[in-house]
Amino acid sequence: xxxxxxxxxxxxxxxxxxxxxxxxxxxxxxxxxxxxxxxxxxxxxxxxxxxxxxxxxxxxxxxxxxxxxxxxxxxxxxxxxxxxxxxxxxxxxxxxxxxxxxxxxxxxxxxxxxxxxxxxxxxxxxxxxxxxxxxxxxxxxxxxxxxxxxxxxxxxxxxxxxxxxxxxxxxxxxxxxxxxxxxxxxxxxxxxxxxxxxxxxxxxxxxxxxxxxxxxxxxxxxxxxxxxxxxxxxxxxxxxxxxxxxxxxxxxxxxxxxxxxxxxxxxxxxxxxxxxxxxxxxxxxxxxxxxxxxxxxxxxxxxxxxxxxxxxxxxxxxxxxxxxxxxxxxxxxxxxxxxxxxxxxxxxxxxxxxxxxxxxxxxxxxxxxxxxxxxxxxxxxxxxxxxxxxxxxxxxxxxxxxxxxxxxxxxxxxxxxxxxxxxxxxxxxxxxxxxxxxxxxxxxxxxxxxxxxxxxxxxxxxxxxxxxxxxxxxxxxxxxxxxxxxxxxxxxxxxx
Numbered sequence: 001x002x003x004x005x006x007x008x009x010x011x012x013x014x015x016x017x018x019x020x021x022x023x024x025x026x027x028x029x030x031x032x033x034x035x036x037x038x039x040x041x042x043x044x045x046x047x048x049x050x051x052x053x054x055x056x057x058x059x060x061x062x063x064x065x066x067x068x069x070x071x072x073x074x075x076x077x078x079x080x081x082x083x084x085x086x087x088x089x090x091x092x093x094x095x096x097x098x099x100x101x102x103x104x105x106x107x108x109x110x111x112x113x114x115x116x117x118x119x120x121x122x123x124x125x126x127x128x129x130x131x132x133x134x135x136x137x138x139x140x141x142x143x144x145x146x147x148x149x150x151x152x153x154x155x156x157x158x159x160x161x162x163x164x165x166x167x168x169x170x171x172x173x174x175x176x177x178x179x180x181x182x183x184x185x186x187x188x189x190x191x192x193x194x195x196x197x198x199x200x201x202x203x204x205x206x207x208x209x210x211x212x213x214x215x216x217x218x219x220x221x222x223x224x225x226x227x228x229x230x231x232x233x234x235x236x237x238x239x240x241x242x243x244x245x246x247x248x249x250x251x252x253x254x255x256x257x258x259x260x261x262x263x264x265x266x267x268x269x270x271x272x273x274x275x276x277x278x279x280x281x282x283x284x285x286x287x288x289x290x291x292x293x294x295x296x297x298x299x300x301x302x303x304x305x306x307x308x309x310x311x312x313x314x315x316x317x318x319x320x321x322x323x324x325x326x327x328x329x330x331x332x333x334x335x336x337x338x339x340x341x342x343x344x345x346x347x348x349x350x351x352x353x354x355x356x357x358x359x360x361x362x363x364x365x366x367x368x369x370x371x372x373x374x375x376x377x378x379x380x381x382x383x384x385x386x387x388x389x390x391x392x393x394x395x396x397x398x399x400x401x402x403x404x405x406x407x408x409x410x411x412x413x414x415x416x417x418x419x420x421x422x423x424x425x426x427x428x429x430x431x432x433x434x435x436x437x438x439x440x441x442x443x444x445x446x447x448x449x450x451x452x453x454x455x456x457x458x459x460x461x462x463x464x465x466x467x468x469x470x471x472x473x474x475x476x477x478x479x480x481x482x483x484x485x486x487x488x489x490x491x492x493x494x495x496x
Contacts, residue, residue, distance in 0.1 A: 124331040125331045133315075140269070168204065322443045377464065383412065408466060
């Protein structure tokens, strides 16, 4: 045996011994079996390299509670920061009373299902439902940014922005210059961005530095200077939040970049869903932003300017829900599962990535097999190749059970919505995939207002007109090479 062979054997021995130790740790954590098996395969097939992948992507931060939500709650309680927030206190008291005596909804099957979703979300994270809201729906970045710019121009007290991706682009420059102008008018501006989603700014700092020089506070979410040691690289802030003066809020799927306005040649028209809220649900967007700000700065910001007394804006019932590894419960994941299981007539889904876990997949198949109209709109163009390939393996299950899948052809569809029986809808930052359900920090609005849901349903059927339905027989006869690619990609789906 020569030296090279000895080194290789030594490397393999150390890798497999280390892999065995880590594998035992994973087994003791009682993770989802599919994830556990995936990691075991990676350790076997990729000795050494598999350990590096695990160090970056595999650590269960929900278990080790790196984010310490309880610490924030304790600080708020000790400093009595809620004492003067009458609007929040009144809202919580009213909600508890409403739920306890079932005043919220009528005594019929549809409303009982809504009540179950509302109660689940209250119990998983204390996410209040609110009824004083007006909602506007945007179907692309052009609509969203046109309205957002007007709202920023009219800001008087503060502007809070939180995005997964912010790009030094035409729209990015326009917003940057407007924010600098507002800062000069003594409007307080805070920006929270994801350090991985905005990786370009690791090398080009001028974009942010110019804003900082004008007094705008800009903070990265979980900066990744030492990702292999800290293990935070896999836990990203995928939320999109804007709060203006505590009265106007935005959330949805659109980041800040020119591609969201249809200016990318590869994708063309970029179809997305974003909503603008006026009303009490803005409090919840504001609270989510302020908690995220605290995680990264340890600065507690709670005052009446952030939660102003609001007028009557409308009667749309909304429940803003944040989920992530800082919570004991996967709130959006659980709510989707319950809503799908409760469906009687229809389930309409739009998502750019379709990597469901076994529970969601089984619920969708069960619904389709029982006669529920299950339809999924998915992009024909892929922006993440391996995720796109893995998604097709799950479509095989959906089609076999009687569901229908449509490929969007007008451009790229990045919209994230689910509509159940025309009575419950959700939209926000969460995709229909394991990363959104279990790893990322996400935020969604669960909507219970029929008028808003009808508008979302109209948009869904308009998107169907711009899509081609997958033919079940043609799909069944796709090549063995394509099926093999899908099967391999699916093996890695628990960590995609």
